Each structure stands twice: as C-alpha cells, then as structure tokens.
Amino acid sequence: MPLSEQEQRLLDEMERHLLHNDADVVSAPSGDRALSYRNLVYGALLLLAGVGGLIVGVVLGDVWGVVVGVVGFAAMLGGVMFAVTPVRKPVSSVPQERAAKQHSSASFMDRMNDRWDRRQDGH
Known part of the structure; x- marks a missing residue:
C-alpha cells in the first residue's frame, strides 16, 4: 500500500531530522573518556x-x-569488553576554580x- 503525499512528506521530514540529530550525536564529545586504539588492538x-x-x-x-x-569463551568476552572500554583522557588545563564556577553558575537543567x-539553532 503506497503512502499518501502527506505521509511521504512527514516521513521525509523525520528522516532529515534523524540524520541531522544522529550527526550531532556522533560528533558530540563524549566527556573525558574515549576509545583507545591500543585497547582495540589488544x-x-x-x-x-x-x-x-x-x-x-x-x-x-x-x-x-x-x-x-x-576459557576460550571467557577470553573472547574479555577481549570484547577490553576493546570497547573507554579510557580517561588527560585532564584539561582549565583551572579547577574556573570549571567549578562555570558549573555552579547555572543549574543542570539550564545547561x-x-x-x-544551540543544537537546534545549528551551532
């Protein structure tokens, strides 16, 4: 059963919105943790x-x-867990006072x- 014109337009809009939001999620920084190439290889x-x-x-x-x-199965499971476990990035050079001040100035929900x-505006 083919989609009506309105349903097709809505589906196209949803796809565009999903692609836009997925790009934001993929490119978003993941905090202070990242995957390590060394851990992936090991x-x-x-x-x-x-x-x-x-x-x-x-x-x-x-x-x-x-x-x-x-034992082989446990090694396989351990290898996968080791490969996908993120490692801590080095601590940034931002002074602790400044970072604490930024976090205390606005509530979690405000941030x-x-x-x-910002994400909706395209920045």
Missing part, C-alpha cells in the same frame, strides 16, 4: 585467541575440551536547555 587479539581456544575445546571434546572451551537550544 582486545581484538584476545578475541581471536578466545576463538582459537573455543575451536581447540571443540576438537578435544572430553572434559579438558569443555574447560578449554569455557541542558542551553545545549538543546
């Missing part, structure tokens, strides 16, 4: 080692196979409203 290596352990566990088949398979207004 996590991927641990994941591959876990897959290898899981395969060896399936090949062995008996009690030792189950133990090796469980969120300001951010929302």
